[in-house]
Amino acid sequence: MSASHFGLIALLSLLAFSVRLAGLFAGRAIGESRLAFLLDELPGLIIVALVAASMATEPGIYWIAGGIALLTAWKTRNIIATMGAGMTAHAAITFMGA
The missing domain is CATH 1.20.5 (Single alpha-helices involved in coiled-coils or other helix-helix interfaces)
Structure with a gap:
């Protein structure tokens, strides 16, 4: 060198x-x-900003699943339950053909 x-x-x-x-x-x-x-x-604000930016251009199915996940997070304060509820909502809506 x-x-x-x-x-x-x-x-x-x-x-x-x-x-x-x-x-x-x-x-x-x-x-x-x-x-x-x-x-x-700050950590929570960063997560909210990342999620909002990623969902901004997504179709309604993601907003519905996100809303269900948000409601679950608000009620349970449990990250595992929140992820499970969001994924289950997304899978159920997709399976029903929405």
């Missing part, structure tokens, strides 16, 4: 470290701000 390869590796290493360091400082600043309560809700 040439000196330019080692220079590139060193530069990329420095950039990667800088990104992590910036994240550390940003996280500390957010944790000490008045918006710190949002960090507790």
Whole structure:
């Protein structure tokens, strides 16, 4: 390997470290701000955003199954029951020919 390869590796290493360091400082600043309560809700918000984005262009069968899964999650607070209810609803609607 040439000196330019080692220079590139060193530069990329420095950039990667800088990104992590910036994240550390940003996280500390957010944790000490008045918006710190949002960090507790962040995992759930990310999941909701991913599900909403993936369902945005899907047909009605997915919305019905998703609604049943949401109702199950609200009533049971159990992830296994929620997944089972959503999959069962999807299978039942598909089997009935909707």
